[in-house]
Each structure stands twice: as structure tokens, then as C-alpha cells.
Amino acid sequence: MRIPLPKLKAILLYFEENTDARFLGKTKLMKLLYFLDFMHLKKHGMPITHDSYVHLEYGPIPSAIMNLVDTTIQDPDNSILGDTISFEKRDGSDMYKMISLRKFSEEDAKLFSKNEMEILRRVCLRFGDLNTRDIVDASHKEAPWKETKPLEFIPYSLAAKDPDCLVSEEDINLAISLLS
Numbered sequence: 001m002r003i004p005l006p007k008l009k010a011i012l013l014y015f016e017e018n019t020d021a022r023f024l025g026k027t028k029l030m031k032l033l034y035f036l037d038f039m040h041l042k043k044h045g046m047p048i049t050h051d052s053y054v055h056l057e058y059g060p061i062p063s064a065i066m067n068l069v070d071t072t073i074q075d076p077d078n079s080i081l082g083d084t085i086s087f088e089k090r091d092g093s094d095m096y097k098m099i100s101l102r103k104f105s106e107e108d109a110k111l112f113s114k115n116e117m118e119i120l121r122r123v124c125l126r127f128g129d130l131n132t133r134d135i136v137d138a139s140h141k142e143a144p145w146k147e148t149k150p151l152e153f154i155p156y157s158l159a160a161k162d163p164d165c166l167v168s169e170e171d172i173n174l175a176i177s178l179l180s
Contacts, residue, residue: 001049001050001051001062001065002049002179003050003051006108006111008049008065008081009081009084009085009108010108010109010111010112011033011036011048012029012084012085012098013084013085013100013102013103013108014104014108014124015029015032016085016098016104017100017103017104018120019032019128019129020129021097021098021099022097023129023130023131023132024097024098025090025095025096025098025132026066026073026087026095026096026098027058027059027095027132027136028127028132028135029069029098030058030060030065030066031059031060031127031135031136031138032123032124032127033051033062033065034059034060034061034139035127035135035138035139036119036123037049037051037053037156038142038144038156038159039122040116040119041156041159041165041167041172042162042165042166043115044115044167045171045172045175046175048116048119049062049065051063051064051065052153053153053154054153054154055145055148055149055151055152055153055154056151057150058132058136059136059145060139060144060145068080068081069081072085072086084100084101084102085098085099085100085101086098086101087099095132142159142162143158143159143161143162144158144159144161144162147161156172156176157169157172157173
């Protein structure tokens with residue numbers, strides 16, 4: 001993961017403010033991050049978070065960010081995200097609902113390029129009102145999910161196999177290798 005911590009926190013705040021909060025649990029959050037990275041990658045040739053994605057049963061997950069979120073749930077006082085978000089367990093459900101501890105601000109918006117803000121908006125418009133099952137199903141229709149097996153890391157280059165990708169596999173591999 002190569003995203004600066006303030007930018008990651010801003011993404012989480014943006015998602016909480018621009019999606020249906022009733023459905024914003026950990027699983028949906030992981031899918032929103034997946035779509036943020038892969039939609040940006042398909043259009044601009046680079047992910048935003050640069051996290052490593054893993055194929056799990058409910059779809060692709062950003063491994064480092066998931067660890068940070070898990071720490072926020074299990075040990076909020078020692079979490080580096082604990083000043084920005086918290087999670088509460090919903091009655092009668094296994095879902096941990098994300099709650100922001102402050103609003104997305106003008107300063108947060110300055111952390112993003114115009115292209116990144118466009119993709120953040122598009123992700124929220126497309127998936128913001130979906131429940132967890134629907135966004136999980138959407139992630140399972142993507143080539144990066146279909147082309148990998150459980151517990152495998154998902155290469156960013158698999159995004160080139162989706163029909164909505166505007167960038168070649170070679171260009172994706174080159175861009176990723178330049179940042180390695």
C-alpha cells in the first residue's frame with residue numbers, strides 16, 4: 001500500500017458521506033475500495049491505493065487496508081484509523097457498520113487529483129445505494145475475480161481483460177513496475 005494515510009482516511013470519510021450508511025459495513029467498504037482502484041486503473045492506468053488485492057469468498061479485498069480496518073474494529077484505541085472512523089456491530093447482524101468521526105473537508109478534497117475525485121464520485125454513484133450482496137455480486141463479474149482462485153493475489157493487469165478497460169495489460173504492468 002503506497003497511499004498516504006491522510007488520503008486513505010479521506011477516502012473512508014468520502015465513502016461514508018456519499019453512500020447509503022445503512023449498508024456501509026466492512027465487506028461493502030472493501031468492495032468500494034476495489035472498485036475505486038480498478039475503475040481508476042481501467043481509465044488512467046494506475047490504482048489509487050496501490051494496495052495488494054486478494055481473492056476471498058466475498059470478492060477482492062485490499063489486504064493492508066483490511067488489516068487496518070480489522071484493527072479499528074478489534075482495538076480502536078490503538079488503531080491508526082481510530083481518529084477518523086469507528087465501527088459498531090448492528091443488533092441481530094454480523095455486520096460492523098462504519099461510522100465517520102468527522103466530516104470530509106475541503107482539506108481532504110485537496111488530497112485528490114481531478115481524475116481521482118471523478119472516480120470517487122463514480123464509485124459512489126454506481127455502488128453507493130447497493131446492499132452488500134449486490135456489490136459483492138458486481139465484484140464477482142470482474143475479470144480480476146474470475147481469473148483468480150481463492151487466496152490468490154490479484155494482479156492489477158487482469159483489469160485489462162474487462163471490456164471497460166481503456167488501458168492495455170502491457171501499460172498496466174509497466175506502470176506498476178515503475179512504482180515497485
